[in-house]
Amino acid sequence: MRLLRLVLFEIWYRRGNFSLGVASATIAVAFLLGELAILREHDARTIRIIAAKEADTRARMATLEDDYRKITKELGFNVLILPRDQNLNELFAEDFASHTMPEEYVDRLANSRLVTIQHLLPSLQQKLKWTEVERAIILDGVRGEVPIVNADSKRPLLEPVPEGTMVVGWELHRSLKLKVGDVVKLLGREFKVGKLHPERGTKDDITVWISLKEAQLLLGEPGRINGILALECVCAADSLPKVRTEIGAVLPDTQVIEFQSQTLARAEARQRAATEARVAISRETENRAKLRQAQEDFASLAVPLASLVSAAWIGFLAFSNVRERRAEVALFRALGVRSWQIITIFLGRAVVMGLAGAGLGFGIFWLPSGAWPAAALHGIRDVRLLDPRSLLLVFIGTPALTVLASWLPTWFAAQRSPAEVLSQA
Amino acid sequence: MKTIVRVEKLAKAFRGPTGKVNALDDISFTVDAGQLTVVQGPSGCGKTTLLLAIGGLLEPDSGRVFVDGQEMHSLSADARARFRADNIGFVFQQFHLVPYLSVRENVLTAALGRIAEPEPAAKGTNELLARFGLQERARHLPAELSTGERQRTALARALLNRPKVLLADEPTGNLDPENAEKVWDCLRSFASDGGSVLVVTHDPTPARKCQQVLRLDQGRLIACA
Known part of the structure; x- marks a missing residue:
């Protein structure tokens, strides 16, 4: 058992x-x-x-990507044309290009019949000390928009700054208590305050705009610029290489970078x-x-x-x-x-x-x-x-x-x- | 003749509703090999208590019990169980058959304590079933047996391990005279083969055919003849 x-x-x-x-x-x-x-x-x-x-x-x-591609197909985007030897790292660190190129480049581009570019804005920028008021500023010499040959006549994006006047950024005029019509000295030369910018929250708030010619004189760079802003280039959103090739053909001593354009915005939107x-x-x-x-x-x-x-x-x-x-x-x-x-x-x-x-x-x-x-x-x-x-x-x-x-x-x-x-x- | 059971000054008391009750009081006697001893006395005189104490199932308050020279209560519980399996067979008035096991398996339960090889146990079972006329009933459950068959099954179980001592508590109490006589024949046969038998009974008849009679009264041994 x-x-x-x-x-x-x-x-x-x-x-x-x-x-x-x-x-x-x-x-x-x-x-x-x-x-x-x-x-x-x-x-x-x-x-x-x-x-x-x-x-x-x-x-x-x-789907979104495709939609964006279709929607933005006809929208322009911005490029910045710089001297070829400009170090981009330095550009972004200092907020301006240290190398220059001939001002004539902008005219050459305007006359080149490139259909992809809508507006051309040459400038000579430099970060310097406004010794008279003891302020660090960005001095921006601008010529206004350079008309493009055979382009549709559009309202210019940027008016030129008349000689002897200056446009002052928000932080500067606020802190210096400047008003339109005031006469101030900049690097030993007298300027009349022609316009005051509202607050933008960018480096524009410490920028002083004067005419390109006067900037070239003040900075000892006659006939030179350090950047051309080409706005609203008309092409497909993903065609930056094509724009670069076209500009490079006209201005071989330059480099082209995308600059605060809608392409970036689109990428950001996608992100x-x-x-x-x-x-x-x-x-x-x-x-x-x-x-x-x-x-x-x-x-x-x-x-x-x-x-x-x-x-x-x-x-x-x-x-x-x-x-x-x-x-x-x-x-x-x-x-x-x-x-x-x-x-x-x-x-x-x-x-x-x-x-x-x-x-x-x-x-x-x-x-x-x-x-x-x-x-x-x-x-x-x-x-x-x-x-x-x-x-x-x-x-x-x-x-x-x-x-x-x-x-x-x-x-x-x-x-x-x-x-x-x-x-x- | 060799003494198989020796009881020395055995005492056991229980606490009852009326106070202390002496179930066994200074009991001493011996049972030799081949001797059939009958224990008699009125109900509650301590007969069953004596049997259980000899079998090592009840711890006495004092005194000693020797079975085949081994002092029972000096052993551990498990060693005592093992000793009991090898040397002592029990038969009860109520038979105590396992209700869910067949006659054959009930007899085989005696081998549980021995851890014996199945073959000799099975062979011994067959012999005992034949001896007690239970071959035809081997596969039957206890509930399907007559009382006589049940008691014969219990006897076969008690004898399977060839014990030296057989302890029987009123083994014929529930049987008719014919079956009772068969049981007594079996017990006498076991004694005549050299075994020692201690039987508790009210029945005066078999006392005449046994070798020793112990009379108990209120836990005391009043006569030993």
């Missing part, structure tokens, strides 16, 4: 008690697997949603759209993570609670089983069966109960899922449950739970004096 045989025979004999225990373990397992399935389904759905959003964003970005999309995806991911955390919190409370209730019920059934088998246990003791064997008989029963509960709980979730209506499953059907971790958790955890629940009644059974029962009988 093997102990396992004894255990199995007893289980069959008292199948009512055993079935109730198995049902309880099954419910606990189903609860655990249900929670796991919900969490995994949530993860799978999150991946699907994020992937869909990313795909949607990519598609929308592509902003991409950033917005990324933020939206990130927000969605965050929301899904919060939702998952909430589900995890619920599971972390509900699963132990279900396990505890199940364990209490199994413990009660085990106690009832032990009580019913008092005479049997006493007999086994009289026959010389040792304590560990009695413990094995009762805990073996608990292990079989746990394994049966685990199998049934797993079966409830796994096997008949094909027969369940899809709507009732909410996608759980697609979630892989048959992974080694779940199997391990369920088929080790459930017998462990039933053994733990049966431990105390079993211990009582093993410790109880057989004489008490045998003498009563």
Whole structure:
């Protein structure tokens, strides 16, 4: 007579008690697997949603790009023409070009019949100290817009500054309390304040504009300029190389850079759209993570609670089983069966109960899922449950739970004096 | 004749609703090999307590019990169980058969404590079933047996491990005269084969056919003949 045989025979004999225990373990397992399935389904759905959003964003970005290309096809953009040997790093650091080129370049360009350029603004800029008022300023000598031969007559973008006058930036006139009509000295030469600029929040606020000729004289650069601003070049948004090639053909000693143009704005718009999309995806991911955390919190409370209730019920059934088998246990003791064997008989029963509960709980979730209506499953059907971790958790955890629940009644059974029962009988 | 059971100044008291009750009070006697001893006395005189104490199932307050030279209560619980499995057979008035096991498996439960190889236990079971006329009932559950068959099953179980001592508590208490006689025949046969038998009974008839009679009253041994 093997102990396992004894255990199995007893289980069959008292199948009512055993079935109730198995049902309880099954419910606990189903609860655990249900929670796991919900969490995994949530993860799978999150991946699907994020992937869909990313795909949607990519598609929308592509559409947006195409739309921008179409919309901005006829819009111009700005370029700055500089001497070829001008170091761009220095230009951006100092706010002006230190190298110069002949003023004649602008005329050559104006007469070259380039159809891509709408407006030409030559200038000679330099950052210097306005010694009379002890201020660092940018002096900008401008000639106004140079008319382009054969171009449509358009209203000039920039009027020239009359000789003997100056236009003063906001920070300068504000701090120096200058008014239109004031006469001020700049580098030893008298100028009448002709115009005051409103606040722009750029380097223009510390700029003084005078005529190009006077600037060339003051700076000792007669007939020289250090930049030509070509505004509203008409071409496709992505055709800067074409503009460069055309200008380079006319002015080989120059270089062309894109300058605060709408192309930049478009790129920025695209960047902003991409950033917005990324933020939206990130927000969605965050929301899904919060939702998952909430589900995890619920599971972390509900699963132990279900396990505890199940364990209490199994413990009660085990106690009832032990009580019913008092005479049997006493007999086994009289026959010389040792304590560990009695413990094995009762805990073996608990292990079989746990394994049966685990199998049934797993079966409830796994096997008949094909027969369940899809709507009732909410996608759980697609979630892989048959992974080694779940199997391990369920088929080790459930017998462990039933053994733990049966431990105390079993211990009582093993410790109880057989004489008490045998003498009563 | 070798002494198999020796009881020395055995005492056991219980706390009852009316105070302390002496179940066994300074009991001493011996049972030799081949001797059938009958313990008699009124209900509650301590007969069953004496049997359980000899079998090592009840710890006495004082005194000693030797079975085949081994002092029972000096052993640990598990060692005592092992000793009991090898040397002592029990028969109860209520049979105490395991309800979910067949007759054959009930007899085999005696081998649980011995960790014996299944083959000799199975062979011994077949022999005992044949001896007690239970071959036809071997696959039946206890609930499907007559009371006589149940007690014969219990006897077969008690004898499976070839014990040196058989302790029987009212073994014929629930049996008709015919079945009771069969049980007594079996017990006498066991004694005549060299075993020691200690039987608690109210039945005065078998006392005439045994080697020793112990009379207990209120936990005291009042006669030993």
